[in-house]
Amino acid sequence: MQAVLESTWRRVQPALRAAVGDAVHAAWLEPLRPMFLERGVLHVEAPNRLVAERVTQLYGELVEREVSAAFGTAIRVSVTAAPRAMLPDQLEVGPLQPIIDKSNQTAWLLLQALHEGRALPSRQFLFHGPAGCGKTFLLGWWRSSRDGVRWRDAQELVAAHAAARRERRVTGWREELIEPAQLVVDEVHRLAGHTRVQLDFAHVLEQRSAQERVTLLASRWHPREIRASDERLRTWLLAGFVTQIEAPGPEARIAYLRALEGPPSRNGRAEAIHELAASTQGGFPELRRAWVVERQGERGAVQQRYFELIDPRATYERVRAAVAAAFDVTLEDLGGDTQRRRVSQARKVLAMLCVRAGLSRAEVGRYLDRTRAAVSYMIQSLEAELVGDPGLAARIEGVT
Structure with missing residues (x-):
């Protein structure tokens, strides 16, 4: 597919050059590099942000028209800037450097607004999305950028609540969660079916909301889709900002694979990385497994899971x-x-x-x-x- 894309991109260059002139084409359109085609969108990379923005504003319609004519169907073109550097420390992907694209941009902007201390209607945020979409990465970035953040996941809360009931200190369990100025609870959907835990956690959310304390929650499902959940808990989960995080988009997938690969992803391994980003389905864990198999040739369970992604x-x-x-x-x-x-x-x-x-x-x-x-x-x-x-x-x- 990448070879077809490259040859088609070369075929449209004469038409683009004739439409804008040799000088403009050499300065703005010639540096563009096609990455991959997905769902009717051709993702093109520009050498920097200035070129990306100028091409989008001035020549976007022209490029879309010529590319659509070459493919024989309507194609949209998305132009993004290449990474500013390919140094390992700047390519590292993790909680300190989450990948931001259209799939998680809203959640990122909300966290940025909260981080900057802007006035917001609520101090509670719930992010929901499929496994591997990067929810925990965003929460990890928040924890690393602030002091005094208490982190819990739902399974820990359930186990601690059971111990508290046996020892008759459920009130202490509640106070432990109400007290922190900043609380992060991951995998809230795992409270499903634990009615008593849900009721007490709803009380925790109510008290934290009344005291205007920061609460960040992550769930695989929207609050209304969490099975066997109490109505009171659903109400309080919906009381703040509820934002969906989708599976990583094309830009995020290729950025993540480039981070794994390093400098070769821009030179000799560029085509292989683009192919892998276009063909692999799922979240960041699936991308990493696919890359390990493709790059290092590992076998066993990893390879079996990789083939599941394409079959x-x-x-x-x-x-x-x-x-x-x-x-x-x-x-x-x-x-x-x-x-x-x-x-x-x-x-x-x-x-x-x-x-x-x-x-x-x-x-x-x-x-x-x-x-x-x-x-x-x-x-x-x-x-x-x-x-x-x-x-x-x-x-x-x-x-x-």
Whole structure:
């Protein structure tokens, strides 16, 4: 694909040169470098921010028109600036240097406003998004940039609450969370099914809101989508800013891979990095696994997971094996027509977990030999069962 993209980009250069003139083309359009094409958007890299902004403002429509004519379909062009330096310390990706793009820009701006002490309607922020989208990176940046931040994850809260109940000191558990001026709680969705913890945590959020203390929360799901959650907790989770963080976009993926690769990503390995960024699906962990396999040739579990990223059936078969083992049913029964309760329930779980893993309902239906509508009904039916059966919910959490 990269070779086709490069050749097409070369073919449109004469038309661009004729439209703007030799001098303008040499100064502004010739330095542009096509990275990859994704979802009808051609991502082009400029040598610096000045070139990126000028090309977008003055020549963006021209470039889009010529590229669309070359491809025979409507193509949008996105021009971004290259990294200012390729030194290892400036390419390091981590909590101190999170990657910011359109997928997490709103969350980043909110944290920046809070960091600068601007007046905001609320001091509570909840970021939700799929696994691997960088929620913890943003929270880690906040913790590293401030003093006195208390960090907890939901599983720690559940375990501490259970110990506090045994020792009859739940009030102390609450006060420990209310007291810090800045509190970060990661993986809030893991409070699902723990009703008593949810009620006490809702009280914590209420008190922190009344005292205008900073509270940062991260969840895989929107508060209304967290299963088996108490209405009072949902209300307080929605009381502040609720912002979605999406899976990393094209710019973020290529920036992350360049950080892993180092200077070769701009020279001899540029094409391979662009191909990997365009073909790999998922979040930052999936990008790293794919890069390790492509760059270092590691085998085993890492390679198996890499092939799952490009083959939906591999994901389906992995989830199917896990569900069959957890619910004690055969692989043949899962894909068959038997309607025994245990098999039917396991089939619903398989459909839900496959969709969570990134497969479309149509793909799941194809592997199960069922329609897309049937898969949607299976998931909807299982969600209704989960509301009244916390035990089933806990069982599903441990499947994969």
